[in-house]
Amino acid sequence: MPPPEFEMIQNINIDMQATEIAYAKINLALHVRSRRPDGYHALESLFVFAQDGDRLDGRVTESGAVTLHTDGPFGTEITEDADNLVVKAAAALRSYLGESRGAALRLTKNLPVASGIGGGSADTAATLRLLMRLWDAKIERAKLEELALTIGSDVPACLASTTRLVRGRGELLEDHDLPELAGAPLLLVNPGVALSTGRVFAGWDGMDRGALVADNLKELCVGGRNDLEPAARREAPVIADVLTRLAQCQGQFLSRMSGSGATCFALFETEDTMRAAAQALRAEYPIWWIMETRIRTA
Ligand SMILES: C[C@](O)(CO)[C@H](O)COP(=O)(O)OP(=O)(O)OC[C@H]1O[C@@H](n2ccc(N)nc2=O)[C@H](O)[C@@H]1O
Numbered sequence: 001m002p003p004p005e006f007e008m009i010q011n012i013n014i015d016m017q018a019t020e021i022a023y024a025k026i027n028l029a030l031h032v033r034s035r036r037p038d039g040y041h042a043l044e045s046l047f048v049f050a051q052d053g054d055r056l057d058g059r060v061t062e063s064g065a066v067t068l069h070t071d072g073p074f075g076t077e078i079t080e081d082a083d084n085l086v087v088k089a090a091a092a093l094r095s096y097l098g099e100s101r102g103a104a105l106r107l108t109k110n111l112p113v114a115s116g117i118g119g120g121s122a123d124t125a126a127t128l129r130l131l132m133r134l135w136d137a138k139i140e141r142a143k144l145e146e147l148a149l150t151i152g153s154d155v156p157a158c159l160a161s162t163t164r165l166v167r168g169r170g171e172l173l174e175d176h177d178l179p180e181l182a183g184a185p186l187l188l189v190n191p192g193v194a195l196s197t198g199r200v201f202a203g204w205d206g207m208d209r210g211a212l213v214a215d216n217l218k219e220l221c222v223g224g225r226n227d228l229e230p231a232a233r234r235e236a237p238v239i240a241d242v243l244t245r246l247a248q249c250q251g252q253f254l255s256r257m258s259g260s261g262a263t264c265f266a267l268f269e270t271e272d273t274m275r276a277a278a279q280a281l282r283a284e285y286p287i288w289w290i291m292e293t294r295i296r297t298a
């Protein structure tokens with residue numbers, strides 16, 4: 001048995017430092033149903049999350065300030081100041097809680113920025129989870145989702161990062177179980193073009209093409225769509241090449257664009273076929289960003 005002082009120091013260390021993964025978000029289907037009077041769009045989307053993403057490390061500071069350092073492959077593409085969604089989320093939570101302490105945060109940016117896989121939204125949600133742990137805060141789930149929505153439409157779903165049917169602007173969340181998807185090998189491919197979500201939504205043609213039915217995998221594959229794809233392709237025609245190439249990969253059973261693009265995904269029957277596809281694409285398109293991962297099982 002360690003002496004009591006030692007136990008106490010150990011507990012303090014555990015409480016004061018923490019890590020969260022900001023899991024990449026993928027829209028397996030994204031149906032845009034209408035343009036709302038508030039400027040947002042009413043959506044129906046099946047969200048899944050990859051088991052990988054950005055990484056957020058942090059520790060409590062007594063100074064009262066929140067500081068951010070970024071690193072990783074895309075760390076130089078975002079700021080470390082109040083424009084960073086991590087800093088915005090920390091400020092919003094701190095003010096909501098009336099918290100006097102601060103935090104020193106480090107974000108390892110592994111996901112491309114403005115790429116349709118919710119990097120910024122996942123970072124925001126990871127910040128809220130991490131700081132709630134560090135500051136030992138308890139907030140009712142509905143309240144936390146409300147706070148999350150003030151920062152971005154995708155953030156409420158990113159809080160738990162589990163498979164969900166998402167409606168409204170992004171705030172109406174419903175658990176959705178498709179057992180075939182759990183742990184499925186998942187390839188993410190971005191051709192290196194950043195797209196503005198607002199601009200892509202503005203390019204939607206206003207045509208409601210019908211509800212999303214995702215009661216089983218077949219319906220999702222055959223009847224599911226990404227209604228933002230035509231608008232995203234107009235901004236970045238290379239998306240068509242990514243989709244064509246993914247559809248040709250042996251062993252894939254669903255490939256589509258995610259969110260507002262330009263990242264596209266493919267789901268594979270086996271890890272071996274996913275690896276082979278990744279290898280071939282890397283050889284053919286060395287500038288494309290390619291991530292081999294799996295669908296996260298909570
Ligand atoms: C495309 C998706 O990623 C699909 O999951 C989301 O709908 C976008 O979520 P997000 O990046 O968190 O978006 P926000 O930061 O809330 O909004 C950025 C801009 O996208 C547009 N936007 C966003 C969400 C929504 N339901 N309708 C919209 O029209 C708005 O012009 C808004 O100003």
Ligand SMILES: Nc1ncnc2c1ncn2[C@@H]1O[C@H](COP(=O)(O)OP(=O)(O)OP(=O)(O)O)[C@@H](O)[C@H]1O
Binds near residue numbers: 077117
């Ligand atoms: N921590 C952050 N990570 C990523 N982007 C950030 C961050 N902080 C601020 N931003 C800004 O937010 C914008 C959107 O980034 P984000 O990565 O969420 O888009 P996205 O991946 O296209 O998301 P979505 O799937 O919701 O469309 C970018 O213009 C970026 O400069």
